Each structure stands twice: as C-alpha cells, then as structure tokens.
Amino acid sequence: MDNMPLEKFEQNLPEKLKNFIDPQLYSKYQVKRGLRDIDGRGVLVGLTEIGDVHSYIIDENDIIPIPGSLMYRGINIEHITNGFLSEGRFGFEETCYLLLFGELPTKEDLISFRELISKYRSLPEDFVRDMILKMPSKNIMNSLARSVLALYSIDEKADDTSLNNVLKQCIRLIASFPLLGVYSYQALSHYYGNKSLIIHSPQPYLSTAENILHMLRADNKYTKLEATLLDLALVLHAEHGGGNNSTFVTHVVTSTGSDTYSVIASALGSLKGPRHGGANLKVVEMFDDMKLNLKDWKKDGEIEDYLLKLLKKEAFDRSGLIYGIGHAVYSISDPRAVIFKSHVKKLAKEKGLEDEYNLYAKVEELAPKVMEKFFKVSKNISANVDFYSGFVYRMLDIPIEMFTPIFAISRIVGWSAHRIEEIASNGKIIRPAYKCISKRRAYTPLENRCSGK
Structure with a gap:
C-alpha cells in the first residue's frame, strides 16, 4: 500500500486531534479551573509582601463587594500617586524602589537610584543592530522576549541565582526595557511600515516616561502633562499581586531554579495574550x-x-x-x-x-x-x-503596537520583585495536580491498527 502523500497527511492532522474534555467532569472532580473557586475567588497558592488586591470583605461567610484597593508594599496606590503628583514629580522610579526594596526611598536614595537606572539604561555594543534591526518582528512582545534571551548570552553570570546577582540583573532589565521596546517598534515601523528609521539615544537626565516619549518621537518633543500621564500609567501597571497570570508565571519558572532571563521571557509570553496584557x-x-x-x-x-x-x-x-x-x-x-x-x-x-x-x-x-x-x-x-x-496611549500618539510593550516596561518591576521574593523564600517547585481522565487501553501492534476512523 502506498504511503499517504505528505500534503494530504498534513491537511488531515487537525481531524486527528482528540482534545475535548467534557465540561461536566470539572465539576465532578472539583477542579478549580483557572485556579479559581466557583465564586470567582482565587485559590490561595502562595504568600507575598509585595502587592495586595482587595475588592471584598467576608461577613458571616457572605462575600460583600467593596470599592477596590491596590496596595504596593502595604501602601495604598492612591496615596502613592497623590504623593508624587502633588509635588510635581515623576513617580515610576520611586515606585520601582518601593517594590524592589520594600520601603519608600529617602531623597538621597531616590537620587542615587535614578542615577543607577540611568547608568544601566543602555544596551551592549552592536546589540540594536544585530539583535533588533537585523531581525525585526511583527510583534514587539516577541522581539522583547528574544532580546531578553539574547542578553543571557552576554551576561557572564547569567545562571547565578544569588540574590545580589539577580537584583543587579533585574535593575539592568528594568532600565533597558524602554530601549528594547522602542527600538523594536522603530524596526517594525521601518521594515514593515516603510517609514523612516529613527533611533534616538536615551537622555540621562530624563525619567523613564520622558525617555520613552523622547525616543519614540522624531522631534523628541512632549509636554509635561503627556509625560505625567505616561508616568502615571507606568506606576499603575507596575504591580498587581502575585496571582495575575504573568506574575504567577514568574513565580512558577523561578521556583524551578531557572535564570532571570528565562523567567522574564516567560512572563512576557504570558503578558502578550489578549486576555492579559493585550486587553x-x-x-x-x-x-x-x-x-x-x-x-x-x-x-x-x-x-x-x-x-x-x-x-x-x-x-x-x-x-x-x-x-x-x-x-x-x-x-x-x-x-x-x-x-x-x-x-x-x-x-x-x-x-x-x-x-x-x-x-x-x-x-x-x-x-x-x-x-x-x-x-x-x-x-x-x-x-x-x-x-x-x-x-491615554492613543492621545499620547503611542503606536498601537506599543500598547502591550508599555505594559511590560512597567510590569517588569513587579515581576522582578516577585522573582526576588520567590528566591529569598526558598519555596518548593510549583507543581499543581492534573487528573488524567483517559481510559486505560491495551497497546495495539502496528500491523493491527486500522487506518479508518
């Protein structure tokens, strides 16, 4: 008998899939789909001191909805934003420090931390040309992930998971993410949109939000209000508890003992999804x-x-x-x-x-x-x-392709804090259970297998 032509075999592959699971079985075996209870509450799988999302109270076993609150290291996000906005300051760098180290920085600490971010806000020589411009991607999130994995190859201590080294790696990534995102967009715009290729270097005296606008725009110009709104967006997206999908991915991959670059690339893959960062x-x-x-x-x-x-x-x-x-x-x-x-x-x-x-x-x-x-x-x-x-991003003339990468530029701060916390806590490898419901079958010798359905 002649073999099935490869083209026909390939076309018929989808018909061979048998992946449907009866929804009733999830109730039968009390499966917490999405790691959520029937009432919508998340299944408790870990502890954190970094972020807290609060939206209800329990009164005699009844769930009573309340206005939502978000805490960064125990401080209400409203108080954080009111603090720096009332003083006419940008708040993202202060928020980074708070999430990473657990305390608000002193004036001296904040100045030094900003200078450190500025020092690290660079990429290895020829990296933009070889890793971004020569390999443009139609999706910037994939370009970000590839760039992060490429940075592994350049780091002589890439696999060192000591807290001191991981902290240094995370701060470097936080500082370089705006460059990776913006330059990836410029490559996409040039090679796929037939637009002029414009690469601006970041300025050491500018905040993260200001540098994003500075590098994105051909004329480098922006208003104080524009930079303030983008900075506020970065602060509001920086952290959202340990249970959101990409941060949970960060905990899961970190728990295996993997390196920082693999962990962050995995989180980027999660955030890319339209059910998460693409909303x-x-x-x-x-x-x-x-x-x-x-x-x-x-x-x-x-x-x-x-x-x-x-x-x-x-x-x-x-x-x-x-x-x-x-x-x-x-x-x-x-x-x-x-x-x-x-x-x-x-x-x-x-x-x-x-x-x-x-x-x-x-x-x-x-x-x-x-x-x-x-x-x-x-x-x-x-x-x-x-x-x-x-x-907001549309009003800031931020290209639509940059919407989710902007989220990543912010959320890498939360991912970094949770990675450090997972390592410091020396937790077990995260391995929830899945029940196999397939029926037991005997092995059939190859010559006895029927090719029909």
Missing part, C-alpha cells in the same frame, strides 16, 4: 468600531443599542464582550481606573478630544446597566484600568 488594545479597537457605527455619540439609546449588539455577538469582533468593563477581582471599582480617569480628562482637553472622552465616560456609565439587563443578573461591574489606558 487595552481591544478596547481601542472596539471604540474605533463604535465611532464608525454611532450616528450620535451623545444619545444614550444609540450607545446602549451598540453595547447590546456587542453582547449578542453582532458587533465588532463578535466575541460577546464589552472590553474594558469588568475584572476578575474588582467589582465595584478598579482603583487604577478611578485614578486614571481623574487625570485623563485633562489630557483630552489639551488634545481637543473632549467629545471622545465623554463617549468613554458614557460607555463606562451605561455598559454595566446593559450587561445586568442582558444577563438578567444583578452584579457589580465596573470599568478596569484597560478601559482608559488605551485611550
């Missing part, structure tokens, strides 16, 4: 579609009709989702969205985009009501940080 991109695309289909942005009824079409899978990507509304943890409010919204309006006014801001605010108001009516369930639903962050 704000979906919000912007949804609003673009909404603006094309709404005749009057100010009519509640017309907006509600569009939102209902989203839920019915009749509009936009037909996923049945209103992106940016709802969160796995927060219910009444996402504190990051609350903080963001109070400053977004100022930037929208500066950019002449008040009508668009008002549309966002109106959708934030109407979406929970439409969802409650559609699902016929009374539930607290609110906007999450992704709802406004994409709008």
Whole structure:
C-alpha cells in the first residue's frame, strides 16, 4: 500500500486531534479551573509582601463587594500617586524602589537610584543592530522576549541565582526595557511600515516616561502633562499581586531554579495574550468600531443599542464582550481606573478630544446597566484600568503596537520583585495536580491498527 502523500497527511492532522474534555467532569472532580473557586475567588497558592488586591470583605461567610484597593508594599496606590503628583514629580522610579526594596526611598536614595537606572539604561555594543534591526518582528512582545534571551548570552553570570546577582540583573532589565521596546517598534515601523528609521539615544537626565516619549518621537518633543500621564500609567501597571497570570508565571519558572532571563521571557509570553496584557488594545479597537457605527455619540439609546449588539455577538469582533468593563477581582471599582480617569480628562482637553472622552465616560456609565439587563443578573461591574489606558496611549500618539510593550516596561518591576521574593523564600517547585481522565487501553501492534476512523 502506498504511503499517504505528505500534503494530504498534513491537511488531515487537525481531524486527528482528540482534545475535548467534557465540561461536566470539572465539576465532578472539583477542579478549580483557572485556579479559581466557583465564586470567582482565587485559590490561595502562595504568600507575598509585595502587592495586595482587595475588592471584598467576608461577613458571616457572605462575600460583600467593596470599592477596590491596590496596595504596593502595604501602601495604598492612591496615596502613592497623590504623593508624587502633588509635588510635581515623576513617580515610576520611586515606585520601582518601593517594590524592589520594600520601603519608600529617602531623597538621597531616590537620587542615587535614578542615577543607577540611568547608568544601566543602555544596551551592549552592536546589540540594536544585530539583535533588533537585523531581525525585526511583527510583534514587539516577541522581539522583547528574544532580546531578553539574547542578553543571557552576554551576561557572564547569567545562571547565578544569588540574590545580589539577580537584583543587579533585574535593575539592568528594568532600565533597558524602554530601549528594547522602542527600538523594536522603530524596526517594525521601518521594515514593515516603510517609514523612516529613527533611533534616538536615551537622555540621562530624563525619567523613564520622558525617555520613552523622547525616543519614540522624531522631534523628541512632549509636554509635561503627556509625560505625567505616561508616568502615571507606568506606576499603575507596575504591580498587581502575585496571582495575575504573568506574575504567577514568574513565580512558577523561578521556583524551578531557572535564570532571570528565562523567567522574564516567560512572563512576557504570558503578558502578550489578549486576555492579559493585550486587553487595552481591544478596547481601542472596539471604540474605533463604535465611532464608525454611532450616528450620535451623545444619545444614550444609540450607545446602549451598540453595547447590546456587542453582547449578542453582532458587533465588532463578535466575541460577546464589552472590553474594558469588568475584572476578575474588582467589582465595584478598579482603583487604577478611578485614578486614571481623574487625570485623563485633562489630557483630552489639551488634545481637543473632549467629545471622545465623554463617549468613554458614557460607555463606562451605561455598559454595566446593559450587561445586568442582558444577563438578567444583578452584579457589580465596573470599568478596569484597560478601559482608559488605551485611550491615554492613543492621545499620547503611542503606536498601537506599543500598547502591550508599555505594559511590560512597567510590569517588569513587579515581576522582578516577585522573582526576588520567590528566591529569598526558598519555596518548593510549583507543581499543581492534573487528573488524567483517559481510559486505560491495551497497546495495539502496528500491523493491527486500522487506518479508518
């Protein structure tokens, strides 16, 4: 008998897959899908002192939703942001120090830490040419991951997992991530978008947020308000507890004893997913579609009709989702969205985009009501940080391809803090259980196997 032609065999491979698991079996075996209880609470798998996400209280075994709060090392994020904003300072570097070392820096410590970040804000000689420009990627997150793994080859102590060495590696990565992200975008823009190739060097006297805008823009120019909003975005995205997907990945891979570069590359792979770091991109695309289909942005009824079409899978990507509304943890409010919204309006006014801001605010108001009516369930639903962050990035003229990389530039701080904590705690290798439900079968000799279905 002639062998099956390779092309036909390859085409038929998907039909051979047998990966469906009966959903009822998850209930039968009490599987915590997504490491979450039936009521939505995460399964407790670890302890941390770095970040705390709080959205409910327990009263006589009842879950009572409350306005969400986010703590960095025990300090409320609202107090942190109010602190540096009221003094007219940029806060990302201060936040880095707090998350890494557990205490707010003194004035002298902050100056020294900024100088250290500035010192490390560079890449090895010829790295941009050989690793970024010669190998442009259509997705910057993949370019970031590849660059991080390439840095392993240059580090003489790459596999040294002592706390001192890992701390140094993490600070170097925190400092270099803006360069890796922006230069990867410039390569994409040039080789795939046929635009001019512009590579600006970072300036030692600028903050992280200022340097991102400085390197992204051809003329290097930006306003103080623009830099302030980007800095605020970096602070709000820097940490979100140990249970979010990419940070949990950081703990999982760190627990194996792997090197810093492999750990961060793994976290980047997690963050790339649209269910995690790519959500704000979906919000912007949804609003673009909404603006094309709404005749009057100010009519509640017309907006509600569009939102209902989203839920019915009749509009936009037909996923049945209103992106940016709802969160796995927060219910009444996402504190990051609350903080963001109070400053977004100022930037929208500066950019002449008040009508668009008002549309966002109106959708934030109407979406929970439409969802409650559609699902016929009374539930607290609110906007999450992704709802406004994409709008902010759009107003800052940050390319859409950079939305998730900006998230990574911020969240690597949290990943670094959790990696250091996992090493310091000397925890066990993380290995949850999976139950195999396949039936036991006898081995069939090759000549006795039927080729039919």
